[in-house]
Amino acid sequence: MTHSRITILGAGFAGLSAVRELRKRDRGCEITLVAPRAELHYLPGIIWIPSGLRTREDLVIPLDNFFRRTGVRFHPAEVVGLEQGGRLVKTSAGELSNDALVIATGGRFLKKLPGIEHAITPCEGIAAAERIRDRLREMTGGNIAFGFAGNPNEPSAMRGGPMFEFLFGIDEQLRREGRRDAFRLTFFSPAEQPGNRLGPKAVIHLLGEMKRRDILTHLGHKLKSFDASRVLTEGGEIPAEMIVFMPGMTGNAWFDATTLPRSPGGLLQADANCRVPGFERVYVCGDSGSFPGPDWMPKQAHMADLQAAAAAANLLGDLRGVASNETFKVELMCIVDSIDKGTLVWRTPERNVLLPSSRLFHWAKRGFEKQYLRKYR
Known part of the structure; x- marks a missing residue:
């Protein structure tokens, strides 16, 4: 051995x-x-x-x-x-x-939609998040569209959680900078119930949070294409000088x-x-x-x-040569963060828990990061 x-x-x-x-x-x-x-x-x-x-x-x-x-x-x-x-x-x-x-x-992310080069895919890495940061600094106002889609042949190959965090985090950031009134934020998804993988309670919470923050929604319409100033769907178009989009994975x-x-x-x-x-x-x-x-x-x-x-x-x-059939627990555990507060979502096959927005969860997320990275430093 x-x-x-x-x-x-x-x-x-x-x-x-x-x-x-x-x-x-x-x-x-x-x-x-x-x-x-x-x-x-x-x-x-x-x-x-x-x-x-x-x-x-x-x-x-x-x-x-x-x-x-x-x-x-x-x-x-x-x-x-x-x-x-x-x-x-x-x-x-x-x-x-x-x-x-x-x-x-x-x-890797599916990049099949026409004009997808006009969208920034944040989970591709640090450089993509830096592009969002730099573009936000350049903009004096305008339209920003945030959205995600899945892989139709692989329901689990989707990363929607971070998209909500970019959406709520940038909304909060613009408010802190006193610039929110100059921007229109829209969230789009071909799903009618975005975030339903987090559980039914999470969908209600997330859509309620968008309404509270004056974020527009464009849901349940198949995506057609992107260009430099808009998102086109079968249900219409969304004006957008910046598109932040997470496609499905393969x-x-x-x-x-x-x-x-x-x-x-x-x-x-x-x-x-x-x-x-x-x-x-x-x-x-x-x-x-x-x-x-x-x-x-x-x-x-x-x-x-x-x-x-x-x-x-x-x-x-x-x-x-020893019989071993270890399995893994299926567990969704995330804190949907918005720069200063976070919402805890926990889901297992038996239960689904949502604990509403709190500063405690934001600091818990930061604490977890510090503890996790200590293993590798």
Whole structure:
């Protein structure tokens, strides 16, 4: 067991949690992690970039110390494919052999709508949030449209929560700056009940908050296209000098160069134990995978962490020849933040809790960030 070679693809939440979980259970295995950079980009914090509460430097965590502490060999490269049933990883900097493989390379956003280059997709990374910040500084007034859509073939491949945070955070920011009256904010979605994956109570709360803040809504109409000054839908058009839009998600482009099984939405098929069916000792966790479970199962860091723990336990069991069928809890846990206050939403298959806006939850979100990043600093 001490010489088993484990390769992890990705340095996001799922990949790094897999490292921690493996090391918790086994100090001897060889772990190689493949990613373009030895950095964690803490994307939950980008909602605070437009207001200046966070900067790029706050959210980019160098991982050299973490890799040294955990005895991980870092392989700086892009993944380009797999061979030999997953035992050989092809990268832009050579090939790597393994005895077990964890795929945690995240997802990518569907960019199929005509004119989507006119929209900023915030969860693509820190640079996108900086573009929103810089554009807001340039604007003296006008129309801003915020929206999200899903992957019609993959109900869970959606990231709507951060969109509400950008919407409410920018509304609050403009009020603080004394500029809110010069702007018209509109929220749009092809869904009639946006946020329904957070639960019915959350939909009522979020739409009520939009009404309270004088944010217009354009809901239930299929999106057609974007251009430099508007969003076009089957229900009309929304004027917008800035469009902040989160499309649905699909799998990485490199998946196409493999024979890995795919879901209808393009993600990697996974079972309840995070195993990839038909592939020996190949596991997936986080946004890359399509997992059995309720259609509201979130694509978020907390879920990636839970899946990484199950994948690590089953991987080590499989290497040792011991029956292991760890599953992960399906749990949505988020604080929808608005710069100074936050609303707590918690959902499991048994219950759905919403605790209304409070300064306490804003500070809890900031405290969680500090505690989480301490593991990697």
